[in-house]
Amino acid sequence: MTTNSKTENKRRAKSAPSGAALPRSEPDRDCPLCPRLLGFRDANRAREPEWFNAPVPSFGDPDGRLLIVGLAPGMQGANRTGRPFTGDYAGDLLYATLLEYGFAKGVYQARPDDGLTLVDCRIGNAVSCVPPQNKPIPAEINTCRRYLAEKVETMPNLRAIMVLGRIAHDSTLKVLGLRAAEAPFAHGAVHRAGALKLYDSYHCSRYNTNTRVLTPDMFRSVFANIRTELYL
Numbered sequence: 001m002t003t004n005s006k007t008e009n010k011r012r013a014k015s016a017p018s019g020a021a022l023p024r025s026e027p028d029r030d031c032p033l034c035p036r037l038l039g040f041r042d043a044n045r046a047r048e049p050e051w052f053n054a055p056v057p058s059f060g061d062p063d064g065r066l067l068i069v070g071l072a073p074g075m076q077g078a079n080r081t082g083r084p085f086t087g088d089y090a091g092d093l094l095y096a097t098l099l100e101y102g103f104a105k106g107v108y109q110a111r112p113d114d115g116l117t118l119v120d121c122r123i124g125n126a127v128s129c130v131p132p133q134n135k136p137i138p139a140e141i142n143t144c145r146r147y148l149a150e151k152v153e154t155m156p157n158l159r160a161i162m163v164l165g166r167i168a169h170d171s172t173l174k175v176l177g178l179r180a181a182e183a184p185f186a187h188g189a190v191h192r193a194g195a196l197k198l199y200d201s202y203h204c205s206r207y208n209t210n211t212r213v214l215t216p217d218m219f220r221s222v223f224a225n226i227r228t229e230l231y232l
């Protein structure tokens with residue numbers, strides 16, 4: 001990690017202390033609601049004191065029309081840098097595709113201080129804290145849903161939600177009041193929830209791309225569909 005990255009991590013950590021005026025859609029830096037994740041956070045802070053090691057706030061435009069919902073921060077990615085999908089493979093593919101389809105501006109350099117901005121778009125996660133082995137348990141997904149719900153409810157122009165993977169899909173369905181049977185997860189599927197549309201995609205993880213579960217073209221096709229439908 002560069003000195004700039006470390007400085008930025010510290011700045012971001014200091015900018016969101018306990019009790020600070022975070023938007024209500026974002027958890028407090030020391031959110032205690034999931035005991036297992038709290039213990040994991042404390043261990044990570046002791047092991048890697050320069051890392052962000054806190055619930056990762058969403059990134060992008062709260063007035064945007066598109067919300068992207070991932071699973072949870074990656075250990076070496078968002079949990080380290082403090083910005084969703086920043087610093088690991090999943091971010092390389094996601095930000096390259098966002099830039100290609102006009103939902104981001106600038107140059108992605110895998111650092112939260114790279115100057116990249118999102119256009120008409122915001123990125124969050126179903127679970128805001130990094131879980132062990134990238135696997136949140138159901139109680140943690142259920143507990144953190146309040147913050148996902150707040151994001152959805154406080155984005156006044158929201159028209160499209162892109163979910164990355166089944167866990168993000170299932171949690172978002174609950175936020176939207178949809179039953180799983182009426183909106184089954186499938187890559188490329190589009191579901192309606194009133195004025196909103198929900199777009200399903202496999203998660204852009206290294207595992208999914210290495211195994212060809214998700215190819216860059218499959219990922220692009222979901223963004224192309226969103227782009228077309230948002231800007232008709």
Ligand code: SF4
Pocket residue numbers: 027031032033034037038055127128129140143144
């Ligand atoms: S996952 Fe969400 S609810 Fe649980 S401790 Fe982290 S921020 Fe709080």
